[in-house]
Amino acid sequence: MTGTVTTAAYCDRCGGSLAEGDHGACAAARRLEPPRYCGACRRRMKVQVVPAGWTATCVEHGTLRS
Amino acid sequence: MPEILEHARAQVLERGVGLDEAGVLAVLRLPDEHLPAALQLAHEVRMRWCGPEVEVEGIVSLKTGGCPEDCHFCSQSGLFTSPVRAVWLDIPALVEAARQTAATGATEFCVVAAVRGPDPRLMTQLREGVRAIRAEVDIQIAASLGMLTREQVDELVEIGVHRYNHNLETARSHFPKVVTTHSWEERWETLRMVRDSGMEVCCGGILGLGETIEQRAEFAAQLGELAPHEVPLNFLNPRPGTPLGDQPVVDAKDALRAIAAFRLALPRTILRYAGGREITLGDLGTRDGLLGGVNAVIVGNYLTTLGRPAGTDLALLSELSMPVKALSTAL
Numbered sequence: 001m002t003g004t005v006t007t008a009a010y011c012d013r014c015g016g017s018l019a020e021g022d023h024g025a026c027a028a029a030r031r032l033e034p035p036r037y038c039g040a041c042r043r044r045m046k047v048q049v050v051p052a053g054w055t056a057t058c059v060e061h062g063t064l065r066s
Numbered sequence: 067m068p069e070i071l072e073h074a075r076a077q078v079l080e081r082g083v084g085l086d087e088a089g090v091l092a093v094l095r096l097p098d099e100h101l102p103a104a105l106q107l108a109h110e111v112r113m114r115w116c117g118p119e120v121e122v123e124g125i126v127s128l129k130t131g132g133c134p135e136d137c138h139f140c141s142q143s144g145l146f147t148s149p150v151r152a153v154w155l156d157i158p159a160l161v162e163a164a165r166q167t168a169a170t171g172a173t174e175f176c177v178v179a180a181v182r183g184p185d186p187r188l189m190t191q192l193r194e195g196v197r198a199i200r201a202e203v204d205i206q207i208a209a210s211l212g213m214l215t216r217e218q219v220d221e222l223v224e225i226g227v228h229r230y231n232h233n234l235e236t237a238r239s240h241f242p243k244v245v246t247t248h249s250w251e252e253r254w255e256t257l258r259m260v261r262d263s264g265m266e267v268c269c270g271g272i273l274g275l276g277e278t279i280e281q282r283a284e285f286a287a288q289l290g291e292l293a294p295h296e297v298p299l300n301f302l303n304p305r306p307g308t309p310l311g312d313q314p315v316v317d318a319k320d321a322l323r324a325i326a327a328f329r330l331a332l333p334r335t336i337l338r339y340a341g342g343r344e345i346t347l348g349d350l351g352t353r354d355g356l357l358g359g360v361n362a363v364i365v366g367n368y369l370t371t372l373g374r375p376a377g378t379d380l381a382l383l384s385e386l387s388m389p390v391k392a393l394s395t396a397l
């Protein structure tokens with residue numbers, strides 16, 4: 001179930017549509033944050049941060065890892 | 067040299083007596099041209115009263131999000147529309163996080179939970195987690211679980227937690243503007259019990275919560291009164307969805323002034339860089355702070371946000387000829 005998100009329709013930081021608005025600030029912030037929203041369905045993901053990485057899980061689209 | 071720095075040289079550097087509130091305020095008000103001298107003096111104080119070693123720590127969230135409290139800076143409060151969801155870390159993953167932390171050379175591993183205070187489920191999880199870490203990893207274990215009862219303090223001592231973190235967060239006079247679900251005095255009470263138990267007290271806060279410069283000085287003086295073993299200094303990283311989500315980031319020079327001032331208020335404490343340094347200070351400022359009074363770092367990621375890779379900080383320490391505190395000297 002790792003990395004099944006291939007085409008992102010939503011911003012993984014704010015959950016907004018990538019087709020609308022500017023997500024440049026989100027992308028910049030993401031350098032020091034894990035993703036919070038699933039890019040495929042904009043569900044809030046379960047995110048676990050550990051000292052050397054993170055995992056983010058969408059119930060529908062699986063788990064992303066740093 | 068400004069009078070306050072002459073005074074601090076005589077009192078803090080020579081005698082090891084921290085600055086009082088008025089003294090801290092004078093340092094916080096120094097114009098930019100005197101900032102290098104303040105940082106230099108704070109560095110000398112750190113070298114004289116703490117030495118060149120840097121204490122390295124990793125932190126991990128055992129229980130993330132869904133907290134019933136309303137600390138206005140916190141993305142883990144369940145009362146705001148923050149995107150952070152509640153999640154628990156299992157014990158194998160906790161042990162693995164401790165192992166990765168120890169592999170960086172860190173001597174401290176702090177296990178944190180987003181709660182008002184521990185419930186029986188959390189105490190059980192912590193007890194099992196600490197036992198598992200101690201069986202497999204050579205590292206000292208600290209905890210941060212909110213407000214404690216006397217019985218919980220005793221239990222933490224018994225299971226081998228050597229240091230307890232509980233931040234006062236900000237000046238007493240500003241606290242009610244930042245948190246309404248519990249009081250500064252309740253936090254102080256937990257700290258008093260922790261100190262009495264013999265566990266090391268770790269207590270710091272966050273700068274940039276809308277406090278005035280005077281309140282920053284007040285906070286440093288209140289920490290001076292508590293005299294914690296360690297003070298983690300965070301700079302607000304405004305979190306989406308929280309009441310302080312639109313607060314500006316602390317100006318880098320103000321952050322450095324605060325580092326020098328807190329060191330001059332707390333000559334012997336372990337003054338740790340905690341969250342927010344990346345966005346507030348960047349790489350250059352991180353270096354300035356380590357040469358301006360800071361003698362401890364959190365390496366790797368934070369609880370819900372990411373830090374610089376541990377290797378970047380360790381390389382910087384080596385470049386600055388600051389040895390990482392070893393477990394043998396820590397014990």
Ligand code: SF4
Nearest residue numbers: 133135137140143180
């Ligand atoms: S008690 Fe801790 S986890 Fe809960 S809202 Fe306050 S800072 Fe966040």
Ligand SMILES: [Zn+2]
Nearest residue numbers: 011014023026
């Ligand atoms: Zn966005």
Ligand SMILES: [Zn+2]
Nearest residue numbers: 038041058061
């Ligand atoms: Zn999804």
